[in-house]
Amino acid sequence: MTKIDLFAPLPLRHGPELKNRFMLAPLTNLQSHPDGRLSDEEIHWLTMRAEGGFGLTMTAASHVHPLGHGFPGQFGTFSDDFLPGLSKLAKSLKAHDTHAVVQLVHGGMRSPKAYIGQDPVCPSDNAEFGARALTEAEVQEVIESFILSALRCEKAGFDGVEIHGAHGYLLCQFLSPEVNQRKDRYGGSLPNRYRIIGEIIAGIRKRCGPKFSIGLRLSPERFGLKLAEIRDVAQEAMLSGEIDYLDMSLWSAFKTPEEVGFAQRPLIEWFAELKRGSTPIGVAGKIMSAQTARDCLSAGVDFVLIGRGAILHHDYPKKVKADPDFQPVSLPVTRAYLESEGLSAPFVNYMATWAGFVAD
DSSP: OOOOOOTSOBBOOOSSSSSSSEEEEOOOOOOSSSSOOOOOOHHHHHHHHHTOOOOEEEEEEEESSSGGGGTOOOTBBBBBHHHHHHHHHHHHHTTTEEEEEEEEEEOOSSOHHHHHSOEEESSSOOOEEEEEEEHHHHHHHHHHHHHHHHHHHHHHSSSSEEOOOTTHHHHHHHTTTOOOOSSTTTSSSSHHHHHHHHHHHHHHHHHTTTTTEEEEEEESSSOOHHHHHHHHHHHHHHSSSOOOOOOEOOOSTTTTOSGGGGGTTTHHHHHHOOOTTTOOEEEEEEOSSHHHHHHHHEEEEEEESSSSHHHHHHHHHHHHHOTTTOOOOOBBBOOHHHHHHOOHHHHHHHHTTTTTBOOO
């Protein structure tokens, strides 16, 4: 296997190439306004990461529909009213030679009633979350909302979007044979359960320009997902030629899979070995040190997504370039330290809910 340098450029089918193999992971940060407008604090946090050397700088998940609002301080892309903030963010990121991306999501059953004013929606009725099933007409509305959000992001000046099909949000709910009990063409077989994602990607590809990139995020465990099925989805998406990269969120890249039939190898290997054509695949999941990032590329993936490391060091890529043995600062860190790294008070308070991250 050819050894890949973390600082080698990464070409994409559509849009500008990445200057290196570091992507900023899409990190929930709770920093924007309750009505869905981007805040200056969120723009500042992201711009620091672009300036810090990330080849691709991705936002937190942005909801594409009012019923998709999943967490406090989440910014939206479901209205033209948000274009001024989106344009300001895109311009700020692009000033630092980064591939600027908005992650798009619909919370589905994970959108609290307190935020959306009604029962959440889901592929099927779900008693645990008090969610009702989407009608087929509403499924089409969801698809269109993703496409329209992508068009807004393109108009605002972003290089692309990532479709969030992971972590139990609506598109992941469609993929789950446990959650999705539909009897129409969006339920049942795996091709039917993947259909909504495929139609979103195809719609964005058709209606956005040829220089606009599309990424897809998948996760292989929890929420009733089957690892073998997600492998099939990942390979189909990569070989379709319609996405520009696949982002596999693995919780921990080198962990052992939870499913007994796959426990003989690290999770990363089950995806690095897939046929991908010319579509790059990357992983997220506790990639903290420079050596672990290199280990991921040695395992066969094309790029890494940095989450906690990027929270602790806005210039993580630059630090790795300067020191091949770079290790992030030890935890816990002080609130003042996180503030110096561009986190506002709501983000710091959120990180304080992570065990052992913020010093008392």
